[in-house]
Structures are given as structure tokens and as C-alpha cells.
């Protein structure tokens with residue numbers, strides 16, 4: 001078998017495989033009081049989420065090979081030693097389990113589950129049993145917390161070239177997602193690959209955070225990384241070290257864009273900038289095209305040599321490196337619409353081929369801009385039914401009806417973890 005089952009050298013190459021997670025009860029299991037800890041700005045309805053997500057899943061199923069986290073995880077858990085290893089690690093990292101006796105009880109409950117139920121529990125959580133007074137009066141509902149955000153499969157791991165980076169998440173509530181993804185990428189024959197995990201680095205710094213929504217693979221020698229609330233400067237430094245390991249004399253680049261910390265819709269780079277085609281990108285222009293106090297920094301890595309310079313903008317730096325991208329503006333020309341549509345993931349597009357992208361239908365002004373730039377607007381339902389064929393268009397935007405999904409805090413790029421893409425014919 002090949003050593004690496006993952007290869008992603010761009011954001012736009014024709015998609016050959018993507019990891020998804022169909023949302024389950026974990027998206028509902030929170031209250032107004034715990035929503036913020038769950039990293040949600042609202043309470044979602046699973047019924048609506050399920051209907052909306054089905055269209056997304058069926059669309060991708062029509063376009064490429066799709067994998068489901070829960071199925072990959074259940075396959076891996078059928079190996080008894082991997083199963084025990086994962087259960088121990090989960091019990092060790094769980095915030096709600098503080099004492100050895102609690103840990104033992106949780107471990108026992110997990111060990112008693114069959115493979116499928118275990119995979120479900122590791123994602124949807126396990127309710128706290130009220131067997132003693134402390135647990136009875138506790139406000140916590142779960143002993144193993146639900147992974148509310150796992151349908152944003154983009155964030156806990158990133159395909160970078162022929163490897164997968166396991167992310168050290170900025171918020172503990174998402175930590176188990178990374179552990180699950182590492183177990184899958186180290187063991188599942190269909191996606192097995194070399195894994196890089198900053199936590200295993202001897203120089204691990206507790207301030208090191210990096211999340212997939214911040215890491216864009218612009219070209220085989222260019223990464224664009226957002227530096228904000230989810231990815232720290234130490235996270236970017238880890239990527240510099242990772243690039244140094246390609247000791248082939250070739251120059252590689254990281255373009256870093258600083259991100260505002262509020263509002264929360266700026267959490268990741270892919271909420272303000274995504275790549276659409278060989279010569280087009282989507283931008284939230286107040287941050288990407290206008291002067292601002294948020295810096296753009298260009299890092300060049302060649303072997304052990306590192307050069308760092310401040311630059312004017314991401315787009316100009318890309319141009320200097322031979323990627324001349326025409327920006328399409330999220331929300332069109334009016335700041336009011338730009339802000340409204342960015343909030344609902346209006347800059348967050350997922351390319352399944354050069355010039356062929358998926359995004360939310362609700363962002364009308366953005367869709368209008370894309371249409372002016374030659375993107376035919378198609379409905380996901382029509383692609384699924386065969387009424388229209390994406391192969392008939394040079395450029396298209398396939399729209400998803402998204403009322404509830406974006407309220408989880410992300411869009412089409414956030415909900416996908418591509419594992420294989422064809423090379424782009426630049």
C-alpha cells in the first residue's frame with residue numbers, strides 16, 4: 001500500500017476525496033448558558049440542520065468520494081488495542097473528569113459499548129450519571145462532553161501536501177476532535193498518511209494553537225495562514241519548522257494575515273478569504289483590500305534559512321509570487337452588505353474544482369458579484385437531481401440553502417476536510 005493516502009497541493013484542484021461529519025445530537029446539546037462555551041452564537045435545531053446538511057452531503061456524494069468521520073472511526077475502533085488506547089487518552093483529556101475514580105467509571109462505561117456506540121459516544125458525548133450527591137447537584141449534563149463543532153471537519157486536522165497536520169485547538173471543547181482525526185489518519189487504510197502533531201514536538205509551547213480554518217494551501221509552495229484567536233504566532237512557527245523538513249532546496253512561502261478578534265465571524269482566515277479559481281479569490285475587502293492595522297507578513301523558507309518581511313497585502317504578495325488573483329468582494333460594494341454577508345460565511349467558499357465552488361444561497365450580494373465574474377449560479381438540489389450538470393459550466397457557484405448551518409459559525413469550506421485533490425494545471 002502507498003505510504004500516503006492524502007495529497008492536497010492547492011485549494012482548488014479537482015476534488016478526489018473529502019471527510020465530512022453529519023451533525024447529530026451534539027449540535028443541540030447545549031443551553032443558552034453553555035452555548036458560548038460550545039463556541040456557538042445561537043441554539044440550533046437539529047431537524048433543520050439535518051435537512052440542510054443532507055443536501056450538502058448528497059451534493060458532495062455526487063461530485064466526489066466522501067468519507068464520514070463516524071464510520072472511519074468505527075472501522076479503526078474494531079481493533080481492540082487501538083480501542084483501549086483511544087479510550088484511555090479520551091479519559092485523560094476530558095475536562096469534566098477530575099478524579100481517578102471518575103476516570104475509572106467513565107473508562108468502564110466506554111469499554112462496555114460496542115464499536116458503533118463507542119464511535120457515537122466519542123462524538124455525541126455521554127450523559128453524567130447521577131449516582132452520588134456531587135453529580136446529582138452538578139449543572140453538567142455530560143460526563144463526556146459532546147463535540148458540538150465536529151461537522152466543521154476543516155478545523156481539527158489539515159491536509160498539507162502529502163501529510164496531515166493535527167491541530168492543537170484554541171478551545172478545549174474541540175480537543176477530542178483532533179485526537180479522533182489523528183487516530184483515523186494514523187490507522188485507517190483509506191486515508192492513512194504521515195501525521196504531524198505539534199503536541200509531540202519536544203519544543204511544544206502551550207501557546208501553540210493552530211486550526212485548519214486558518215491554513216490555506218494556495219499552491220504547492222505557498223501557504224496562507226491566518227493569525228488570530230485560533231492560530232497563534234507559535235502555530236505559524238510550527239509550520240515554518242514543518243516546511244524546513246522538505247530539505248530539497250526549493251523556496252516555500254507562508255503569507256500570514258493578522259485577523260481581528262471580534263466579531264467571532266473573523267475566527268479563521270477562511271471566513272475572510274478563500275480561493276475560487278486559478279485567477280480568482282473571494283475577499284472580505286475591509287480586511288483584505290483596504291489599509292488596516294492588521295499586518296500581512298511574508299515568510300520565505302528555504303532549507304534552514306528563513307526570511308521574514310512585512311507586506312502590503314495578501315493579494316499583492318501572491319502576485320509577487322506569480323499568483324495573480326482577481327478579488328471578488330463578499331457582499332458587493334456596500335459595507336453594510338459586506339458585514340452582513342461575511343457574518344453568515346459569505347466569504348467561505350469550498351472549491352471542488354478550479355472555478356467550481358459551493359456556498360450559502362442566503363448571501364445574495366456575494367452571489368451577484370460572483371455572477372458578474374462569470375460564475376453561473378446553480379442550486380445544489382438541481383445538481384443532485386441531474387437537472388443541471390456542473391461539467392457544462394466553466395465556472396459555477398452551487399448554492400446551499402443555509403439558515404441553520406451558518407449559525408453554527410461556518411460555511412462550506414469549514415464543513416469539509418479534503419484528503420485528495422488532482423494537481424492544478426496552472
Ligand SMILES: NC(=O)NCCC[C@H](N)C(=O)O
Nearest residue numbers: 039152213268408409410414
Ligand atoms: N473554518 C471555520 O471557520 N470553521 C467554523 C468553526 C465554527 C465553530 N463554532 C468554532 O467556533 O470553532
